[in-house]
Amino acid sequence: MSNETIYEDLLELTIRLAKERRVEALLVHVLDAALRLSRAEGAAIFTLDRLARHLHRVCFNYRGITSANHSDARISIYDKSLAPNLRDPATFAVSTATLVGVADIDNAPGFDFGVIRESDKAINFRTRSVTILPLTVDGEETIGVLQLVNLPDKAGGFAGTLPKPVIHPMQGLASHAAAAIRNARLFEENQSLIRQLGRMNEELQQENTRLMSKAAASKSKKPKDLIGDSTPMEKVFDLIERAAGSSIPILLRGETGTGKEMMANYIHLSSSRSGNAFVAQNCAALPESLLESELFGYIKGAFTGALANKPGLVHEAHGGTLFLDEVGDMPPGLQAKVLRLLQEGEVRRVGSTKTELVDVRIVAATNVNLEEKMERGEFRKDLYYRLNVFPIVVPPLRERPSDIPRLIDHFLTEAIGGCGDRPELTGEALDTLLRWSYPGNVRELKNILERAALLANRGQPIGREHLPVEITGFRDEEARHALPTHIPDGDLKSIVGQYEALVIEAKLREANWNQSHAARNLKVSRRTMVEKLNRYSIRRPGAADAPTSKE
Numbered sequence: 001m002s003n004e005t006i007y008e009d010l011l012e013l014t015i016r017l018a019k020e021r022r023v024e025a026l027l028v029h030v031l032d033a034a035l036r037l038s039r040a041e042g043a044a045i046f047t048l049d050r051l052a053r054h055l056h057r058v059c060f061n062y063r064g065i066t067s068a069n070h071s072d073a074r075i076s077i078y079d080k081s082l083a084p085n086l087r088d089p090a091t092f093a094v095s096t097a098t099l100v101g102v103a104d105i106d107n108a109p110g111f112d113f114g115v116i117r118e119s120d121k122a123i124n125f126r127t128r129s130v131t132i133l134p135l136t137v138d139g140e141e142t143i144g145v146l147q148l149v150n151l152p153d154k155a156g157g158f159a160g161t162l163p164k165p166v167i168h169p170m171q172g173l174a175s176h177a178a179a180a181i182r183n184a185r186l187f188e189e190n191q192s193l194i195r196q197l198g199r200m201n202e203e204l205q206q207e208n209t210r211l212m213s214k215a216a217a218s219k220s221k222k223p224k225d226l227i228g229d230s231t232p233m234e235k236v237f238d239l240i241e242r243a244a245g246s247s248i249p250i251l252l253r254g255e256t257g258t259g260k261e262m263m264a265n266y267i268h269l270s271s272s273r274s275g276n277a278f279v280a281q282n283c284a285a286l287p288e289s290l291l292e293s294e295l296f297g298y299i300k301g302a303f304t305g306a307l308a309n310k311p312g313l314v315h316e317a318h319g320g321t322l323f324l325d326e327v328g329d330m331p332p333g334l335q336a337k338v339l340r341l342l343q344e345g346e347v348r349r350v351g352s353t354k355t356e357l358v359d360v361r362i363v364a365a366t367n368v369n370l371e372e373k374m375e376r377g378e379f380r381k382d383l384y385y386r387l388n389v390f391p392i393v394v395p396p397l398r399e400r401p402s403d404i405p406r407l408i409d410h411f412l413t414e415a416i417g418g419c420g421d422r423p424e425l426t427g428e429a430l431d432t433l434l435r436w437s438y439p440g441n442v443r444e445l446k447n448i449l450e451r452a453a454l455l456a457n458r459g460q461p462i463g464r465e466h467l468p469v470e471i472t473g474f475r476d477e478e479a480r481h482a483l484p485t486h487i488p489d490g491d492l493k494s495i496v497g498q499y500e501a502l503v504i505e506a507k508l509r510e511a512n513w514n515q516s517h518a519a520r521n522l523k524v525s526r527r528t529m530v531e532k533l534n535r536y537s538i539r540r541p542g543a544a545d546a547p548t549s550k551e
């Protein structure tokens with residue numbers, strides 16, 4: 001092989017190595033070039049592991065039998081007594097960073113060729129001579145060895161070593177190969193670190209999002225005076241928070257006094273509109289014409305007394321929230337106007353021919369059965385469907401008794417208005433409050449406690465005697481169903497009559513003396529109810545007349 005060919009080969013390899021970033025492909029190039037240059041029968045590359053304890057054969061080409069995979073073939077750098085293993089020619093070359101050339105392995109007593117013979121057996125090969133070049137980077141760090149086997153000898157056999165003119169180029173090849181292998185490994189490590197970092201980054205981002213949503217949830221704008229941590233109320237708050245981000249209309253449903261207005265306010269506070277106004281209007285409180293001018297405003301001269309233009313509540317709520325309480329009682333004429341506001345965002349002031357655009361979110365509330373009203377033609381279907389996009393039902397207090405203790409605490413603190421100590425409750429009074437069914441819901445509890453706080457002497461606890469007779473007249477649910485301990489003498493009809501009177505009275509108290517309500521609960525007609533009230537002379541405490549008329 002001429003010098004020119006050698007250098008051309010080396011140049012080509014250098015170019016290839018510079019381009020190749022995959023370690024395996026690079027090893028194959030190095031072996032090819034080494035075989036061409038040395039004309040050896042086989043070549044292999046061994047590299048040191050991270051801890052420099054073993055040499056691993058990572059690639060070989062013996063008479064065309066190749067492998068570029070990490071194989072199990074490995075040689076220990078240290079012997080059992082942890083001294084460097086200098087008997088094996090490869091570990092000797094790597095430990096001393098010197099070239100080893102053995103022309104005949106059967107006649108080289110200084111070395112142990114056990115590993116070579118073992119691997120020969122595995123591939124049915126016979127190694128005669130071996131030349132091992134250390135793979136050293138920058139003349140400092142040895143990362144492995146290049147092993148050439150069966151170099152040609154002058155006699156045409158394979159007992160040769162590297163001819164002198166090839167030693168130098170071969171060492172050049174080894175040092176290029178060492179640098180390229182190290183760089184490719186660094187590149188692969190970098191890639192895997194980048195992938196690892198990417199995965200860690202993704203995990204961090206997920207964790208961050210989780211923490212942020214947790215923080216957002218704990219930064220909930222729920223006002224402090226909005227009490228409720230029972231499961232039914234948690235569900236309500238969850239729905240509110242879900243809907244808060246959008247501007248869809250919300251319909252709050254629930255009995256009177258359950259806190260619908262407070263919820264409406266909370267919806268507003270949780271939304272992006274919280275910087276603008278929250279405006280509430282009770283639709284049952286005003287006659288139609290007044291309600292219209294209140295809601296939509298008027299222009300000067302629209303009616304007697306309209307001395308100047310006046311904006312309506314919708315204008316005031318621009319950018320914010322308009323709460324329409326008792327929407328079920330909205331007069332039919334106005335329902336069409338509210339529908340237009342909902343659909344187009346358009347309003348027209350009383351007396352004006354011009355329409356204006358406003359941006360308001362509508363939250364409506366009702367304690368009546370809108371579906372029944374719709375059936376009776378008292379509530380527009382289109383408005384119903386438009387309002388009922390996101391209904392939230394606020395449960396009655398009797399369905400969330402676990403909220404009662406905190407509500408009691410809250411209202412008693414409120415009742416003293418920051419003056420003096422909050423009154424205590426006797427166990428009996430607390431028991432009574434916990435057992436009551438609250439037809440008037442939270443508002444009723446609030447009223448009971450405000451009254452009791454006034455009645456109790458300062459410094460004295462609130463007892464049963466400070467609670468309304470309507471509620472102390474009751475025993476608990478079980479007692480109501482159990483037979484009384486004393487059954488009066490008499491015939492069955494009169495005994496049952498006495499119980500009937502007691503039951504009717506109890507139901508009336510429960511319904512706040514609303515006869516129709518009590519009749520409905522007892523599933524009797526109102527006429528039967530009135531008859532029985534007269535028969536048993538039942539009347540509301542404090543009422544003078546006979547109970548035959550309307551409530």
Ligand SMILES: Nc1ncnc2c1ncn2[C@@H]1O[C@H](COP(=O)(O)OP(=O)(O)OP(=O)(O)O)[C@@H](O)[C@H]1O
Pocket residue numbers: 225226227228254255256257258259260261262263325365366367442443446
């Ligand atoms: N969860 C609550 N925490 C504290 N106070 C409450 C709560 N719910 C209701 N209240 C109080 O009860 C009273 C009635 O509440 P609100 O007016 O919001 O009820 P509502 O359902 O809108 O009643 P209505 O249907 O009669 O208009 C208010 O004084 C309110 O402060």
